[in-house]
Amino acid sequence: MSKKLFGTDGIRGTPGKEPLTPETIGKIAAGFAALIRKLAHGKKNPSIVMGKDTRESCMMIEQALVSGLTDAGADLKLLGVLPTAAVAYLTKHLKADGGIMISASHNPSDQNGIKLFTQIGEKLSEKDEEFVENNLGKRAERSRKGTVMTLAKAEDDYLAFLADSAGKPKLAGLTVVVDAANGAAYKSAAIFASLGAAAKVINNKPDGKNVNHDCGAMQPQHLQKEVLSAGAACGIAFDGDSDRLIMVDEKGNVVDGDAIMLAIAKDMLKRRQLAKNTVVVTEYTNTAFDDELSGLGAMTARVQNGDKFVYGEMKKHGYALGGEQSGHIIIGSNTTGDGVLAAIHVAGIMQKTGKPLSELARLEKKPQALINVEVKEKTELKSLPLTSAAIAAAEKQLPAIKGRSLIRYSGTQNTLRIMLEGKDGHEIMRLAEEIAAAARKEIGA
Structure with missing residues (x-):
């Protein structure tokens, strides 16, 4: 079957x-x-x-x-x-x-x-x-x-595990704003205060209907404003079940999973805890991440999208860090993405080094366009004349701008994900928009 x-x-x-x-x-x-x-x-x-x-x-x-x-x-x-x-x-x-x-x-x-x-x-x-x-x-x-x-x-057992796994960092003097997305971490977010941080928690009043609504990792714009208003060192955003982490630096800039992994990888390298000097990432991770790791004497292993595939590669080869641009981050022997644990690690690194998040997570990304098109059904792309023609036209032009593409349906939603990356941001976006327009015309919801 x-x-x-x-x-x-x-x-x-x-x-x-x-x-x-x-x-x-x-x-x-x-x-x-x-x-x-x-x-x-x-x-x-x-x-x-x-x-x-x-x-x-x-x-x-x-x-x-x-x-x-x-x-x-x-x-x-x-x-x-x-x-x-x-x-x-x-x-x-x-x-x-x-x-x-x-x-x-x-x-x-x-x-x-x-x-x-x-x-x-x-x-x-x-x-x-x-x-x-x-x-x-x-x-x-x-x-x-x-x-x-x-x-x-x-x-209580889980919170104790989080603190122990992150080395019980002392976060006194660190001001953070935590967006719990009105989701599963609405109580767990209190761990930052228990570790000594001055923590303001927002979107922690779930009513059954407001989870992920205009808040959390998927929509961090309000968190950006809160961080700047509070003069906080960083903002921390989870999604509905807290398996994702997106952060905001002290300047109000969004820090995605790629940049968060880079900050953690650099710290693990210094402590000689980055097993085999390798980080497991997915096809969506910006290739600038590979370049940064290479400059540090480390490398990436790429797998298909999905944190279970990241974990599978980590387990198979004994790697200690992996994740996705979307914010799923797996550390050590843990079996799935844990946004709260990853956030504690980053906060601890900030406190230990005295460096701002904007410096720790600095990643000069190559231009990347990511467009999500809601679809009525997941029709095979090759059978869609307009969409397949737009994809073929884009792939013909990508080599000239040292580009790459990843176009596939989401495994969790009725969504076509269109990702293009290359050295010319305007051209990348133009090509991505042409594919998206064709898809909307043929199968748009």
């Missing part, structure tokens, strides 16, 4: 519509329980931890998962509202057999999703995803119906 439910980061959709209807969610629960039982060597009552972000639809999805999982004999521990990285960590820390996060990450509040983890906090492999799909609704052999319990203080 070919994969139909899973994208690059779990299952996404509109609650109440396929695949996020109560009936289908129940079938997904049965399929996941079957996978976890297999991975746990036939354990009839496997234990599963489950967290969620702040979307109002999380309650419906949680209830449907609880029903399906307990019917399959799974014992559940409900963690409440927590970042995705916390669920990954707690799955392993609590010695559960699997983990679930209910979130659509950076997507709008009217969308939601389900992320699934193995017992060591890793996202499912493609083989595991296919197993879940092939076992949707499978009736389980159980010794009894599963149980449900709530863990009220699970977040």
Whole structure:
């Protein structure tokens, strides 16, 4: 059976519509329980931890998962509202057999999703995803119906882990503004104050509908103003489930994942902790990043988009740092992007060196155009005459400006992502706009 439910980061959709209807969610629960039982060597009552972000639809999805999982004999521990990285960590820390996060990450509040983890906090492999799909609704052999319990203080374990992992930096004297995106990190953001920083937290009053709305990592314009108004050393922005980090420097400039990784990589190099002097990045990372690392005696390893592919490469080769331009950053042996942890690391580097973020994260990028086109359906690009012609015309001109292109559909949204990079910014944007115009005409939503 070919994969139909899973994208690059779990299952996404509109609650109440396929695949996020109560009936289908129940079938997904049965399929996941079957996978976890297999991975746990036939354990009839496997234990599963489950967290969620702040979307109002999380309650419906949680209830449907609880029903399906307990019917399959799974014992559940409900963690409440927590970042995705916390669920990954707690799955392993609590010695559960699997983990679930209910979130659509950076997507709008009217969308939601389900992320699934193995017992060591890793996202499912493609083989595991296919197993879940092939076992949707499978009736389980159980010794009894599963149980449900709530863990009220699970977040405390996660916050302690964050501080320990970052070396418990002393942030006294550092003024930061934290944008919690009205999402899963709306309480976790308090860790910056506990580490001594003068921290102002904004967008930390979720109402179920305001997650990612005009705030957070996807829309940092208000954070930029807050940083300048407060005279802060930096701004820190998360998305709905806090697996992304975007920052703002003391001058009000946005600092993306590429620049954040550079700051962390330089610090790790100095401490001789950048394993094999390599950082794992995706195809979207600006090639100026490669040039900067090369000048420092380090290099990049490139993989396809998606933090699970970044993690896979890190695990395979023993690398200690990886991430995406969008702000997913994985440090050390962690299994998924953790925006809060990455932010603590950067704040610690700022405090330790006494250097401003604008200097630590300075990256003279090559001109890059990134346009997202919302589409009705993900039609094969080769079958679209106008779009394919515009792509062919662009690719014919790119060599003259030492350019490259990456044009593909998002794995988490109905979006065509158009990325062009080259030495001539005006020409890059013109070519990208021509492709986008053709796509909007043929398949635009």
